[in-house]
Amino acid sequence: MITLEVVRNTRLSPHFTTVTLGGPALERLRPMGFDQTVRLFFPRDGQIGLRMPTLSNEAWMAQVLLLPKSRRPWVRNYTIRRFRPEAYEVDIEFALHGGTSPASAWALRARPGDPAGIFDMGISYLPPSDAAWHLLVGDESALPAILAILEHAPASLVAEVFLEVPETADIRTDVAHPQGVRIHWLPRDGTATTPGELALETVKRAALPAGRFYTWVAGESRLPTGLRRHLVNDRGTPRGDIAFIGYWRHGRSSPG
Numbered sequence: 697m698i699t700l701e702v703v704r705n706t707r708l709s710p711h712f713t714t715v716t717l718g719g720p721a722l723e724r725l726r727p728m729g730f731d732q733t734v735r736l737f738f739p740r741d742g743q744i745g746l747r748m749p750t751l752s753n754e755a756w757m758a759q760v761l762l763l764p765k766s767r768r769p770w771v772r773n774y775t776i777r778r779f780r781p782e783a784y785e786v787d788i789e790f791a792l793h794g795g796t797s798p799a800s801a802w803a804l805r806a807r808p809g810d811p812a813g814i815f816d817m818g819i820s821y822l823p824p825s826d827a828a829w830h831l832l833v834g835d836e837s838a839l840p841a842i843l844a845i846l847e848h849a850p851a852s853l854v855a856e857v858f859l860e861v862p863e864t865a866d867i868r869t870d871v872a873h874p875q876g877v878r879i880h881w882l883p884r885d886g887t888a889t890t891p892g893e894l895a896l897e898t899v900k901r902a903a904l905p906a907g908r909f910y911t912w913v914a915g916e917s918r919l920p921t922g923l924r925r926h927l928v929n930d931r932g933t934p935r936g937d938i939a940f941i942g943y944w945r946h947g948r949s950s951p952g
């Protein structure tokens with residue numbers, strides 16, 4: 697359990713902001729790169745200070761849930777977008793979806809000195825060494841993970857990347873990636889689809905390269921489950937070559 701504080705809050709585009717957390721306790725974070733995930737703890741509205749769990753085994757969740765709401769922090773999953781160990785800083789990139797849900801609202805109002813905590817959960821991007829190319833697919837919630845995966849990838853990586861974002865102004869023009877990577881940006885731009893639907897339908901229709909490929913897909917739960925079903929049933933992809941992670945559920949608040 698690592699207690700930190702907000703160092704900076706940098707708005708990136710209409711639907712993204714980067715909250716930089718820092719503190720000497722980051723000495724204890726083992727950097728893994730790629731889609732390294734943390735549980736992020738932050739105070740509820742009106743709480744003074746942050747009550748972090750003290751247990752670092754699976755019992756921390758029970759410890760949090762046993763706290764009365766007046767002292768219980770919010771807990772959400774986020775990706776370490778960048779880690780600068782020499783500066784004792786990590787960046788977390790939030791996809792903003794309105795100002796009312798706990799994490800989205802906290803990210804909008806986070807100011808230097810605000811307390812926050814993290815608990816390392818490791819990575820899920822574990823490609824086999826003999827895949828000819830990678831298929832990376834996500835909605836805005838998975839954009840930080842996919843960009844971090846591309847930044848840590850070997851120069852030899854060949855990948856087709858499908859990234860759905862709320863609008864054209866959220867497209868990044870400065871993405872560092874190996875030469876063999878093609879990014880297909882998919883802005884929804886007000887079309888009335890649920891997040892993830894555009895990415896799913898686009899990949900279903902796409903002409904994909906030949907050869908064994910590793911898939912990593914994350915986002916609104918219907919995107920990873922729908923894409924896995926399509927790849928297995930329609931393209932004959934072995935189940936073991938697909939990592940699929942539901943990051944959030946439309947219309948449902950995360951537990952915690």
Ligand SMILES: Cc1cc2nc3c(=O)[nH]c(=O)nc-3n(C[C@H](O)[C@H](O)[C@H](O)COP(=O)(O)OP(=O)(O)OC[C@H]3O[C@@H](n4cnc5c(N)ncnc54)[C@H](O)[C@@H]3O)c2cc1C
Pocket residue numbers: 733772773774775776788789790791792793797798799800801836837838840841891941942943944945946947948949950951
């Ligand atoms: C391993 C993992 C890594 C993740 N990494 C990141 C990351 O780096 N950056 C990031 O932004 N998200 C990331 N997420 C997703 C994030 O945890 C969820 O979006 C989370 O639900 C946001 O919490 P909240 O309090 O804002 O909304 P909640 O209280 O969980 O939900 C409230 C309402 O908001 C809606 N909602 C929740 N998330 C979204 C969304 N992303 N887009 C649109 N509507 C939404 C829900 O449908 C619900 O109606 C990750 C999730 C996982 C599992």
